[in-house]
Amino acid sequence: IERLYGWASAAMVALVREGYPASPRQFVISEGPSNSFDGSTTMGGSGQFTWDLSFNALSESLLDPETTRLILRHIIANSDFETVPMSVPQAWDGYRAYPNTVGAGQYCFDYVAAFLFVQGYVTATGDVDFLTTPILNNHDGRDATPLDFLRAIAWAWKAYPASTESPYLVDYGANKRSFLEAAETYIDVIAALQAGNAGMLLSLARLLESVPSLPRKNADEIADLRSNGTRIAEDMMRYQFVPGVGAWKCLKASPYVAPVEVRCIADSVYVGLSAGLLAGHAHSALDGAFPMSAAARRDMVDLVFRELLGNGWVRALSPLDPSMANISCRGGFHG
Known part of the structure; x- marks a missing residue:
């Protein structure tokens, strides 16, 4: 350290x-x-x-x-x-x-x-x-x-408006200047932002519990923070996670448009912060009790090492991301 x-x-x-x-x-x-x-x-x-x-x-x-x-x-x-x-x-x-x-x-x-x-x-x-x-x-x-x-x-x-899949997963719109401009498909219901929301709520609940001298908004504040944070995380895992791959899907504003898989470092970073992956233990910078199975954690870590780390750099976007299908990566890609 x-x-x-x-x-x-x-x-x-x-x-x-x-x-x-x-x-x-x-x-x-x-x-x-x-x-x-x-x-x-x-x-x-x-x-x-x-x-x-x-x-x-x-x-x-x-x-x-x-x-x-x-x-x-x-x-x-x-x-x-x-x-x-x-x-x-x-x-x-x-x-x-x-x-x-x-x-x-x-x-x-x-x-x-x-x-x-x-x-x-x-x-x-x-x-x-x-x-x-x-x-x-x-x-x-x-x-x-x-x-x-x-x-x-x-x-x-x-x-922000709720997604069609869950009232706990929200749609941030399609203005690319509102996000990290890593890919044109990285819009709408972005996993990294949902993870940030869950992590902030769960972390604030733990802060209020850990420091009793801090004023509470009301008697139910900690329970409200924890229940909402947990529901966001659960619905992320249900609707956005890609098991066996470790990637996440951006849900779309319209129920008639299929979700788009995006292999972006921002999702790995903010889910990692919320779920405790980056700290290597159960509690991390943004967590409280992020419900992510051991298998899902392994999948996400494997994706980072397999596709997002290489040539001495951390890639913002995997060369295997669907948006990169028609783009040639100079020097090739070695997973």
Whole structure:
């Protein structure tokens, strides 16, 4: 663990920059020409996407907890709790620091990413008091705590239309800019997002149980979180998992359109986080009690090693994904 942290922190320190408006130090994660803050033009620049930041939440929290806390305050203060679905901002270097107001958006992976970012900071630093710290929201002028924020994003899925297969599996639409643009078929009812929803609900239930001093919304909150999270996970396994392959299906908005199998790393990552696969034990970053059989876990891990790891890289999409049928992979594919 110390070696992994050493590698991660060395990479971040190599990119550290000072003098940006957002915070005293920025660990730049995106290089390239300047772009628009709303992402409407070429991506690049010195960007701090909330989704990207979530993957180095633990490392940055250990390396520079002050900067991490400032970024989280920025995200929570500028999230719009009143929009349906709620909106979450990015954390661009060029933005002036909190309490400066910035706009928020509905990039679908930002819900689980922001949850992981807050969770990573609290886990790494032990700063449980942060969860009940009032932060003035720049959109509605009311105080919201990080715990309020976790609740809001854990339930954000309820604002999306239910799939035809299950009221617990929701349809995020077909706008590719709302997702990780790995494949044109990676739209609608995406397994990674359903897994994130289940994981957030189950994880929040475990947090409230583990820290009795945290205020509960009502007497049934933990039971509601756990029952909804479990139903999402159960219906994912029933309707989206491909047994024997380890892949997942994107369900379609129309009952007349067949589900599409997608072999995407994002599904493996977020199901892995929720089911405990990435931690190698029963409890992981997003879990509570994700109902996934040992055989299904083996299938998913085998898919990753068989098709998504190779040539020194982790592939975003398997060369055997159906969308790649007419695309030639330079250098060939060796499973």
